[in-house]
Amino acid sequence: xxxxxxxxxxxxRPSPKRPGHDRGNGRDGNAVGAPPKPTAKDQAxxxxxxxxxxxxxRTGATPALRFLLYRKTPYTNWYYTLGSxxxxxxxxxxxxxxxxxxxxxxxxxxxYESASRITNxxxxxxxxxxMHKWGSTVMIILIFLHMGRVFFxxxxxxxxxxxxxxxxxxxxxxxxxxxxxxxxPFDQRSFWATVVAVNLNxxxxxxxxxxxxxxxxxxxxxxxxxxxxxxLHMLAIPGLIIALIGAHLYLVxxxxxxxxxxxxxxxxxxxxxxx
Amino acid sequence: xxxxxxxxKKSRYTEGRGIAGGFxxxxxxxxxxxxxxxxxAGATAIIAIALPGxxxxxxxxxxxxIPTRWQDVGPEDDFNNESYVARIINIVPEVGDPGKTTxxxxxxxxxxxxxxxxxxxxxxxxxxxxxxxxxxxxxxIQASQKFLxxxxxxxxxxxxxxxxxxxxxxxxxxYTRVTNGRVEIGDRFSLNSRFERFSTRDPSNHLDGxxxxxxxSRPTT
Numbered sequence: 001x002x003x004x005x006x007x008x009x010x011x012x013r014p015s016p017k018r019p020g021h022d023r024g025n026g027r028d029g030n031a032v033g034a035p036p037k038p039t040a041k042d043q044a045x046x047x048x049x050x051x052x053x054x055x056x057x058r059t060g061a062t063p064a065l066r067f068l069l070y071r072k073t074p075y076t077n078w079y080y081t082l083g084s085x086x087x088x089x090x091x092x093x094x095x096x097x098x099x100x101x102x103x104x105x106x107x108x109x110x111x112y113e114s115a116s117r118i119t120n121x122x123x124x125x126x127x128x129x130x131m132h133k134w135g136s137t138v139m140i141i142l143i144f145l146h147m148g149r150v151f152f153x154x155x156x157x158x159x160x161x162x163x164x165x166x167x168x169x170x171x172x173x174x175x176x177x178x179x180x181x182x183x184x185p186f187d188q189r190s191f192w193a194t195v196v197a198v199n200l201n202x203x204x205x206x207x208x209x210x211x212x213x214x215x216x217x218x219x220x221x222x223x224x225x226x227x228x229x230x231x232l233h234m235l236a237i238p239g240l241i242i243a244l245i246g247a248h249l250y251l252v253x254x255x256x257x258x259x260x261x262x263x264x265x266x267x268x269x270x271x272x273x274x275x
Numbered sequence: 276x277x278x279x280x281x282x283x284k285k286s287r288y289t290e291g292r293g294i295a296g297g298f299x300x301x302x303x304x305x306x307x308x309x310x311x312x313x314x315x316a317g318a319t320a321i322i323a324i325a326l327p328g329x330x331x332x333x334x335x336x337x338x339x340x341i342p343t344r345w346q347d348v349g350p351e352d353d354f355n356n357e358s359y360v361a362r363i364i365n366i367v368p369e370v371g372d373p374g375k376t377t378x379x380x381x382x383x384x385x386x387x388x389x390x391x392x393x394x395x396x397x398x399x400x401x402x403x404x405x406x407x408x409x410x411x412x413x414x415x416i417q418a419s420q421k422f423l424x425x426x427x428x429x430x431x432x433x434x435x436x437x438x439x440x441x442x443x444x445x446x447x448x449x450y451t452r453v454t455n456g457r458v459e460i461g462d463r464f465s466l467n468s469r470f471e472r473f474s475t476r477d478p479s480n481h482l483d484g485x486x487x488x489x490x491x492s493r494p495t496t
Contacts (some may be wrong), residue, residue, distance in 0.1 A: 028309035077348040108370040191373060192411065196426070199410040205489035209477050210336055217335040219475060219495040224335075 032113035067253065074259035079153070082146035083252075087245065093177075096132040097234060104184065106230035108223060111186035136178060143171055155258040163251040166244055173241050180233035183226060194229075195221065293381060304474065337494045341367065345459040348380060354399065354458060356384040359415050364449075366459055377404045378449060379415050379422075388434060388471045399451035401460050402435045407442040410478040422446060436468065443481045444468060463496075 037044065056062050103122055105114040118125040147167065150156055156164035183194040198221075202212035217224045282293035289297030289304050297304070333449065348362040359379035367374030379402045388400065402422070404412045411426035421438065422431035430439035434448035450461040465473045467482035473492070476482060481489035 108373055196409045196411065199478045203409075203479035206491075208495055209480060209490060212477050213336045213493060213495050214333065218338075218340040219477075219493070220341055220367050221370065221373060222340060222367055225370075 029191065071253065071256060073257050075263055076257065077260070079149045080255060080257065082149050083144060086142040086146050088137060089135055089142055090241070090245070092135050093132060093139060094238065096128050096135065097238075099128050100132055101234060104230075106184070106227040108186070108226050111184065111226055115185045115187075140174060140178065147171065153258060154261050160251070160255055160258070163248060163255070166248050166251070170241060170244050170248065173237055173244070177233060177237050177241070180229045180237065183229045184233065186226065191221075335495070339495055341495075343462050344368075345454075345461050346458055347379070347470060348401075348458050350457050351382075351453060354380055354382050356382040356387075358420075359402070361415070362460075366463070377412065378402065379404065379462070380451075380458065391470050391472075392473060397448070397451045397460060398453055399458050400434075401449040401451050403447040403463060404423055405478060407437070407444045407446055407478050408440070413446065415463075434470070435466070442475075443479060443486075444483070445470065453463065 100118060101123065103114060103118045106109060115129075118129050120126070150164065150167070179194075179197055182197075183190050198212050198215050201215060202208045204211065213219060214226070215225075216222060217228050283291050285290050288299070289301045290299055291297075294304060314317050344366075346364045349360075349362065354360055359381050362380050363375055364378055365374045366376055381400050383396055383398055383400055388396065390396065402415075404414070404422075404429065406413050406424040406426065406429050408424065408427055408429050411424050413422040413424045413431065414428065415422050420433045422435065423429070424431075424440065424442070428440040429437070429442040431442070431446050432438045435448070435477050437443075437445060445466045447463050447465050449463050452459050463475045465476045465480075465482060467473065467487065469483075473482055473487070475496035476490055476492075481487065482490065
């Protein structure tokens with residue numbers, strides 16, 4: 001910071017520095033006329049800038065980030081946050097799911113015990129399992145609210161139909177997550193609910209029974225049914241969901257956000273009549 | 276002045292089409308051949324990975340993983356032909372307790388049981404508790420001689436025939452035999468409303484009239 005010069009008589013004022021005074025003067029190992037030595041602060045700023053520049057030059061991140069973040073948005077309100085709230089719910093499910101997978105054993109003779117061990121013995125296990133359990137319900141509620149916002153605001157219309165379709169596929173995948181996750185605690189409720197759910201699949205003509213066989217890995221609830229549900233629940237379906245969320249967000253960024261239906265487009269007076 | 280060489284665009288030969296480097300008798304350019312070869316190699320690699328993966332996931336649809344196990348449920352004296360006795364068998368011992376299921380067993384009753392032409396009656400009637408609606412466990416009530424399902428209110432009569440609610444066919448049964456005076460229970464089978472036997476179908480699968488063709492027999496049963 002530069003302080004104002006005090007009003008001193010000219011004789012007492014410090015004389016202006018000679019040109020080249022901050023350059024090397026032959027002492028302290030600096031060559032005569034060498035450029036000034038940067039201070040520690042200069043070096044820190046320069047170092048950070050060059051590290052970012054190094055990344056940017058090699059990834060082309062600046063245009064991508066500008067495309068992603070610096071977009072024109074219309075008037076929005078809190079209903080527009082439901083999509084990102086759903087995304088956050090998904091991330092929460094993913095993180096808590098990873099921690100649950102560290103203790104859970106997908107085996108018909110071990111599943112119930114390992115699940116109750118998470119609740120009763122693992123430090124904060126009850127909390128993480130509760131977050132995953134209640135988070136799944138919250139996520140489904142948020143999805144339907146988000147879907148309602150899109151529907152009632154007419155945001156599914158041209159040119160965003162494809163994003164609506166992707167969203168519907170995502171909804172189905174999330175419901176499949178609910179179905180496959182319900183079996184994993186392996187108590188009476190989850191076992192019989194899954195038996196009923198698989199038999200509902202079997203009620204479809206021609207392919208239904210085969211679908212049920214696929215889910216059970218056989219005609220009866222067998223030794224690999226639970227690991228099959230586990231693999232679908234934590235590998236196959238989440239992979240598809242992540243890929244489709246990527247496509248969903250890309251289209252949001254590409255096509256932009258719709259204004260609420262009660263806002264009319266501003267008409268510009270292209271011609272003004274002069275009187 | 277010599278005439279410029281004349282090329283026929285529809286010629287079979289690269290030379291005839293005037294392609295640089297084409298030579299006599301060549302019909303496919305080398306570039307096209309390399310392109311096709313690369314696509315073929317890529318497709319082979321994808322198929323080599325995808326087919327075993329698909330087979331892994333879908334394989335259980337095509338094999339019968341439940342072998343016939345005859346399970347002893349007690350001496351013949353334990354059973355009569357007027358009321359059911361509950362017995363527990365394990366149809367999938369590999370999974371432990373979840374494989375267990377209750378079976379209601381009684382001796383064949385020549386007066387009350389429906390006879391089906393061309394079908395040997397089983398010496399014992401062993402009725403599965405898996406409801407023919409969506410598979411909840413039913414319970415036998417001796418006082419009313421009916422099987423009741425707790426989930427959606429299915430009601431079955433003494434022979435397991437549907438008397439009310441959503442079930443689409445009678446309760447499944449198991450094959451029975453008597454060995455050295457002891458009753459043994461084997462594979463499950465399904466019935467239509469005339470008590471004709473079918474290979475095991477899932478609950479909710481109709482077996483009467485044209486419906487039976489929409490729910491055909493599967494490799495797993």
